[in-house]
Amino acid sequence: MKLSKNLSLKEVIKSSTAIKHGIKNLPNKEQILNLIKTAKNIFQPIRDNFNEPIYISSGFRSKKLNKKVKGSRTSQHRKGQALDLDQDYKNTDVTNSDIFYYIKDNLKFDQLIWEHGDNDHPEWVHVSFNPGKNRGQIFIAYLKKNILGKWKTKYKRWDR
Numbered sequence: 650m651k652l653s654k655n656l657s658l659k660e661v662i663k664s665s666t667a668i669k670h671g672i673k674n675l676p677n678k679e680q681i682l683n684l685i686k687t688a689k690n691i692f693q694p695i696r697d698n699f700n701e702p703i704y705i706s707s708g709f710r711s712k713k714l715n716k717k718v719k720g721s722r723t724s725q726h727r728k729g730q731a732l733d734l735d736q737d738y739k740n741t742d743v744t745n746s747d748i749f750y751y752i753k754d755n756l757k758f759d760q761l762i763w764e765h766g767d768n769d770h771p772e773w774v775h776v777s778f779n780p781g782k783n784r785g786q787i788f789i790a791y792l793k794k795n796i797l798g799k800w801k802t803k804y805k806r807w808d809r
Contacts, residue, residue: 661729
């Protein structure tokens with residue numbers, strides 16, 4: 650099933666973690682409708698702009714898969730409203746930072762997150778689309794040790 654011109658449902662539900670643990674990662678009708686809206690409003694404009702394949706490292710996550718990867722209980726991945734995009738190690742000139750800035754400057758989105766990395770290059774880009782309720786929030790995700798010495802992901806507002 651095609652979600653947009655260049656994105657299939659198979660690409661969005663693919664998960665090595667789900668395969669490894671025998672988790673069925675299948676969306677329901679409402680989640681598929683959200684995936685179609687996310688594909689048409691986020692993925693396809695990026696793909697058309699760069700005219701290069703755009704790689705999804707995490708798309709839809711079932712409740713069980715989201716729990717296995719320790720995702721937030723309120724993750725928009727569970728609703729079919731979020732994609733993690735990662736161009737690292739792909740045979741393309743398009744970088745994660747190119748994708749981040751294109752989304753920031755050109756698309757309507759709910760949340761856009763520069764995930765880890767450094768000041769020049771995120772490890773991946775998280776973007777979500779929530780029809781009619783897009784907040785346009787931009788964050789940087791980073792790791793910080795808590796008082797027990799364990800690393801936790803923290804978020805700060807984009808201020809560049």
